[in-house]
Amino acid sequence: MKFAFPSFSGKPADQAPARPRTLDSQKPGVQRSKMMEYDQPLVWVVVLLMLFGLVMVYSASIALPDSPKYSNYTNGHFLVRQAIFIAVSLLAGLVTFRIPIATWQRWAPYLFVVTLILLAMVLVPGLGRGVNGAKRWLSFRVFNLQPSELMKLFIVLYAANYTVRKQEVMHKLTKGFLPMTAAVGLVGLLLMLEPDLGALGVIVCIAMGILFLGGINGVWFGGIGAMLAGMFTLVIWLSPWRRERIFAYLNPWAEENALGKAYQLSHSLIAFGRGELFGVGLGASVEKLHYLPEAHTDFLLAVIGEELGFAGVLVVVMLFYWIIKRSFEIGRQAIAMDQTFAGLTAKGIGIWIGVQTFINMGVNLGLLPTKGLTLPLMSYGGSGVLINCVGLAILLRIDYENRVLMRGGRA
Numbered sequence: 001m002k003f004a005f006p007s008f009s010g011k012p013a014d015q016a017p018a019r020p021r022t023l024d025s026q027k028p029g030v031q032r033s034k035m036m037e038y039d040q041p042l043v044w045v046v047v048l049l050m051l052f053g054l055v056m057v058y059s060a061s062i063a064l065p066d067s068p069k070y071s072n073y074t075n076g077h078f079l080v081r082q083a084i085f086i087a088v089s090l091l092a093g094l095v096t097f098r099i100p101i102a103t104w105q106r107w108a109p110y111l112f113v114v115t116l117i118l119l120a121m122v123l124v125p126g127l128g129r130g131v132n133g134a135k136r137w138l139s140f141r142v143f144n145l146q147p148s149e150l151m152k153l154f155i156v157l158y159a160a161n162y163t164v165r166k167q168e169v170m171h172k173l174t175k176g177f178l179p180m181t182a183a184v185g186l187v188g189l190l191l192m193l194e195p196d197l198g199a200l201g202v203i204v205c206i207a208m209g210i211l212f213l214g215g216i217n218g219v220w221f222g223g224i225g226a227m228l229a230g231m232f233t234l235v236i237w238l239s240p241w242r243r244e245r246i247f248a249y250l251n252p253w254a255e256e257n258a259l260g261k262a263y264q265l266s267h268s269l270i271a272f273g274r275g276e277l278f279g280v281g282l283g284a285s286v287e288k289l290h291y292l293p294e295a296h297t298d299f300l301l302a303v304i305g306e307e308l309g310f311a312g313v314l315v316v317v318m319l320f321y322w323i324i325k326r327s328f329e330i331g332r333q334a335i336a337m338d339q340t341f342a343g344l345t346a347k348g349i350g351i352w353i354g355v356q357t358f359i360n361m362g363v364n365l366g367l368l369p370t371k372g373l374t375l376p377l378m379s380y381g382g383s384g385v386l387i388n389c390v391g392l393a394i395l396l397r398i399d400y401e402n403r404v405l406m407r408g409g410r411a
Contacts, residue, residue: 039399042326046377046392049319050086050385053300053378057082060288060296060303061380067290078296078380085382092386093393101342101398108161111154112183118147119190134372136194146383148191148199152206152356153391155187156348159207163214164341171217180211181224192235197242198371202356204228209351210344249369261370267292268299268364271306272313279309296380298372301364316378317361323392324354330399337405342398349395353388 061078064070070077121138122128128135129144137144162180169175184207191200208228212221236242248254248261258266271287274280285306288295295303304312327350335343353376360375362368374381376388404410 037400037403038396039326039330042323042392042396042399045319045322046389049316049323049377050089052316053375054079054082054086055282056300056304056307056378057296057380059283059285059307060300062283063289064296081382082380082385085385088382089386089389093389096390096393097397097400099397101339101345101394101401104157104345104394105161105164105341108154108157112158115147115150115154116186116190118145119151119187122147123190123193134194134196136196143382146381148194148196148203149383149387151187151191152199152202152352153387155184155203155206156210156345156352156391158183159210160214160341160344160348163210163344167214167340170211170215173217173220177211177216177220177224180207196372197232197235198359198373201232201359201371202352202373205355206348206352210348213347214344246369249366252366264293264299264370265363265366268302269366271299271302272365275306275309275312277309278311279305279307282307297374298360298379299364300375300379301361305364320353320357320376324350324357326350326399327353327395330395330402333402334398337402339398339401339405342401346395346398349391352391 058076058079062075064078065073065075118138122135127138129137129139131137136148137146159180162183163170166176166179170177184204187203188200191197191203208221208225236246245261248257249265251257252262252265252269254262267287271285271292274286280286285295285303287306288303292299292302301313301316304316308315327346331343331346331350333343334340334346356373356376359368359371360373360379363370363373374384377385
């Protein structure tokens with residue numbers, strides 16, 4: 001026989017109380033999503049590269065005030081300026097991260113046209129500022145702007161926007177390929193008048209890479225690639241000083257080359273040779289003592305190789321490899337979710353960082369002829385670091401919108 005105690009709740013005494021309803025995430029065995037809001041490892045890699053570059057810029061430039069050219073500067077002049085550049089660049093990156101990718105897609109053609117105008121302004125007497133025989137900067141008193149750095153970013157956006165708009169006719173020569181070729185040709189003409197063959201090479205690689213990823217006709221792509229290679233060869237052959245630089249690159253240890261056109265290359269190779277496996281120690285470089293020109297800009301990697309050795313160079317290579325790898329992974333995710341513009345932009349940023357890094361490292365190591373391209377995020381310079389941070393902030397925004405879509409939200 002069962003005995004039941006009286007119930008004061010109005011429910012039958014033999015009825016068990018209802019269990020509280022739980023969310024799926026609170027049920028045993030069901031875990032909440034641990035997906036981060038943004039790619040934190042990518043952010044830390046970028047910050048690490050910039051801080052590493054700051055230390056190496058200080059090390060490479062600390063002896064420059066001993067030279068008559070920089071006699072008015074203090075030992076920490078370039079360190080302070082680079083720190084300011086990094087702070088401003090990080091702030092610009094934060095602002096850029098707040099801008100939706102759809103907005104960049106709408107602005108892309110206008111930004112491209114504005115940058116073309118800036119490139120033309122560089123060539124106007126009184127507006128453009130020249131250094132070592134090349135006019136590449138616009139002076140705004142407080143800072144100098146290099147429009148070719150802007151073009152590297154905006155050609156990524158414009159090429160991605162163009163590919164999305166012309167997707168149905170990309171296999172056609174007149175409607176799909178020639179208009180983009182004409183736009184890149186105009187950019188190339190302005191850059192050749194500066195002259196800046198290194199930036200032109202990067203921009204052409206970016207545009208061709210995005211068109212290839214966007215599904216351009218393989219025959220046209222191969223044909224235009226061969227034509228561009230022929231044009232670069234012709235430009236070098238018709239320019240005596242470029243031709244001499246190529247011959248010096250092929251034999252840098254000849255006496256007339258080692259003290260002439262291959263002076264930077266020969267001292268860069270000496271720096272790497274002195275560094276061996278683990279380097280001579282931070283700050284102990286000899287080549288930066290007025291032997292290696294532009295040690296804090298184009299040849300910063302040579303100073304890293306001398307002071308930190310093969311191990312230091314390998315760390316830098318792996319950090320850049322991580323950025324490029326993540327760029328293509330983010331782009332592939334975006335395309336898989338039908339965000340074609342975002343996907344092509346992410347891959348374009350990866351191509352940009354990858355090509356410029358490869359050229360700079362190749363020049364430092366003697367694999368490529370000497371060109372005036374900086375090491376992204378690390379070399380001294382305001383325009384370069386700023387535009388690199390803005391480009392990587394756009395990449396992080398693409399990754400953020402991918403994560404929002406994967407959670408079922410709207411970007």
